[in-house]
Amino acid sequence: MSRRLIYAANWKMHHGPVAARAFAERFSATVEPREGRELWFFPPAVSISATADALAARPDATVGAQNVYWEQKGAFTGESSVPLVAEAGARGALVGHSERRHVFGETDADTARKVAALLDGGLVPMLCVGETLAEREGGDTERVVLRQLRAALEGRSADELGRTLIAYEPVWAIGTGRNATPADAAAVHRSIRAELARLGTAGRASVLYGGSVNARNILALLAEDELDGVLVGGASLDPDGWAELVGLGG
Ligand code: 13P
Numbered sequence: 001m002s003r004r005l006i007y008a009a010n011w012k013m014h015h016g017p018v019a020a021r022a023f024a025e026r027f028s029a030t031v032e033p034r035e036g037r038e039l040w041f042f043p044p045a046v047s048i049s050a051t052a053d054a055l056a057a058r059p060d061a062t063v064g065a066q067n068v069y070w071e072q073k074g075a076f077t078g079e080s081s082v083p084l085v086a087e088a089g090a091r092g093a094l095v096g097h098s099e100r101r102h103v104f105g106e107t108d109a110d111t112a113r114k115v116a117a118l119l120d121g122g123l124v125p126m127l128c129v130g131e132t133l134a135e136r137e138g139g140d141t142e143r144v145v146l147r148q149l150r151a152a153l154e155g156r157s158a159d160e161l162g163r164t165l166i167a168y169e170p171v172w173a174i175g176t177g178r179n180a181t182p183a184d185a186a187a188v189h190r191s192i193r194a195e196l197a198r199l200g201t202a203g204r205a206s207v208l209y210g211g212s213v214n215a216r217n218i219l220a221l222l223a224e225d226e227l228d229g230v231l232v233g234g235a236s237l238d239p240d241g242w243a244e245l246v247g248l249g250g
Helices: 017-030 045-055 082-088 098-102 108-120 133-137 141-153 158-162 182-199 218-222 239-246
Strands: 005-010 037-042 061-063 092-095 124-129 165-168 207-210 229-232
Touching: 005 207, 005 239, 017 045, 017 239, 037 092, 045 061, 045 082, 082 108, 092 108, 108 124, 108 141, 124 141, 133 141, 141 182, 165 182, 182 207, 182 218, 218 229
Parallel strands: 005 037, 005 229, 037 061, 092 124, 124 165, 165 207, 207 229
Antiparallel strands: none
């Protein structure tokens, strides 16, 4: 039997509530749930509710936030807490996405607080890690990725680690059309898995790959056993393109 695969769509700053609902309805009309395949949708915060409503009947689809703040409530203008996104229909959230780290200056310490807030609130963190081009060329990939991993997850229980998803997204591969070779991605995934085992993960952790994944390269990537799925930006924005992509692999 083939392994369970996760296909996650990160819409970034695209699709308001009207477009998100139309996307979800069109996607649902064309794609049947499939055994062993799990779908995640990360719409902008304003569209969580519309997306979750439109996908409510699908047992295979889960909606998450792209970001959360770690406090429960209060005077934090512009931020959304875990209880707020959960009320809107989110069951998880991305943490430490490369754009949060490199455009908005999110630190390793911030990612740790966000992971903790999500786990405490019963939501699934999808922790994103990845090196810059300079770090890769300097031979620092493993050091950087494992540092990001440890900073966010050190001290969490086996149960909490078991509820956490990891996405390896090399910064230089995001939105560039350049992606890691399947073998390079698999090598980093192996290091991530070994580190997760050291941190106390029991069983097989789910480690996704992201960075310029599309219908032309997904099969070669998923041919690597180390990849438990994909986190997709640009190629997830069109419902028919996304329907095609989630039909590949598995
Ligand atoms: P692209 O698929 O557009 O490269 O984006 C990847 C990503 O950042 C998903 O979180």
